[in-house]
Amino acid sequence: MLTVHAPWSRIEPLDKKAHTANRSLKITGKDLAAGFMAFGLLTCGDVSLEVETDDSTLVGEHDSEEDQRVLLRLGVSAHKDPQRTYRSSQPLVDYLNAHTPYRVEFRIGRSSESSELAPTAQDLVTFIEERLVEIAPLGVLSYCLADDRFGALALVRHRNRDGEALDRxxxxxxxxxxxxxxxxxxxxxxxxxxxxxxxxxxxxxxxxxxxxxxxxxxxxxxxxxxxxxxxxxxxxxxxxxxxxxxxxxxxxxxxxxxxxxPIASRPMVVRRDLPEPVRASLLEALLSFRGEASGVTGSASEFSHGFVQGAPTDYDVVCKMLDTIEASCSQGCHEAGD
Known part of the structure; x- marks a missing residue:
């Protein structure tokens, strides 16, 4: 049996021209079947084809005819107003598209055809865990849960309207x-x-x-x-x-x-196993983002004040809070949230 691996774990930032030259990374079953059918005829043998994708650090797919850059998916919790969520988040998506070598989209559903928003914060944690998104803003408790479950990393923290990376x-x-x-x-x-x-x-x-x-x-x-x-x-x-x-x-x-x-503000979260070049590119772009000042038009209420770099100890105080209030709360009612 012949096994074909897609080496996503070795992905590096690529500009559009360079990435076009590496389009061989996207190989469909149909293409492989045709090629190996000819191989089977030449060798007079049976060929059993199995295509595998090593998705341990899966980043994205090349599924756009217009833009062949590697796809990164941004997750956002829809809450009660999905349209407001789209409006407030789209400027950041536009900025990341313009300032990273990747194609960034809302791609949060369970299929490549879906552009659904995560209905709840709990769903968003699951989407990150299952690699349906590469980056997402989480509440502090959601981040703590995600880090405990699968190793999440607080890449950056939001600034508030006063420029502080704090929430109250x-x-x-x-x-x-x-x-x-x-x-x-x-x-x-x-x-x-x-x-x-x-x-x-x-x-x-x-x-x-x-x-x-x-x-x-x-x-x-x-x-x-x-x-x-x-x-x-x-x-x-x-x-x-x-x-x-x-x-x-x-x-x-x-x-x-x-x-x-105050506590440390809400983080923008990635998986710890996201390839380092991808993580570094996102970090650089997010630290330079300043909403309207970054040339992005439209309302970006949640992200418009920019970010600071996150650190592993940022949320230690939240753990202290969980230990301070009664045990019944820390054991169940704060599983994931804003």
Whole structure:
């Protein structure tokens, strides 16, 4: 039996011209069958053909007639508004296409014909694990889970609107509320984000535990917009939202009661076994990206402030938070999230 291997693990950055010269890397079963049929006739023997692809460090396919560069796939969690996700992420995709030797696309579904967005953060972790995407932004808890499961690497971290690579949780109350400090939340109703959210759930729970504050009713809502509306409607005395997701125009009638201590901002994640030349090229491009300042048009709300390089110790404080809050939470409710 003849086995043909595609040496993806040895891939290096290529410019378009050089890559065109190496198009032999894409060999279809039909092409091979025709070639080896002739070989079989010449040798008067039977040829059994098996085509294997060593995908231990699979990067992508050459499936575009117009652009023969190696394909890299960017994963994004769709949340509740896929169109908004596309609009906010497309400028970064355009920039990476222009500033790396690779063709970067949203290619997140399970087939080469799909351009689906990952429905949830948990799905996005699975997509990275199964090599359906090469790079993706993850929440801190999602990153910790991914690193534990298959060896993820925080390549870069997001900058916030102030240029810091930090994230915070904001406790919100009605502007007319009599509460003035975190301690005033004792016995009051509080809306948190999903239980798997770093900034919507874990960080605020840690802040409350640190201050020995026990709210009365605590519920988890699905999004920051739902939390804001719940506070405005009077359904809850207070709520918590990630600072980077807060839309100032939507906060009319509300004010910040307490802002958490900062944690390292959300990472852009790759697998540790992604080939080093690919990783280096992505890192260089991401560190130079500055949204509109990089010549990219359109809204890039999540990525528009650029990135700083990540480090293995960036998220040690999150592990401390998990150890601090009750064991039942650290053992189950923070599997993967924003």
């Amino acid at each position: 949780s904001v406790f919100l109350v009605p502007a007319a509320s009599d509460m003035r400090a975190l301690s005033d939340l004792s016995g009051r109703s509080l809306a948190l984000g999903p239980s798997h959210s770093t900034l919507g759930h874990l960080v605020p729970r840690y802040e409350l535990a640190l201050a020995s504050v026990e709210p009365g009713t605590v519920e988890n809502l699905e999004s920051e917009s739902a939390i804001v509306e719940a506070i405005k409607s009077g359904a809850f005395d207070a709520g918590v939202a990630p600072e980077y997701l807060i839309d100032e125009t939507a906060l009319e009638g509300l004010r910040a009661l307490h802002v958490s201590s």
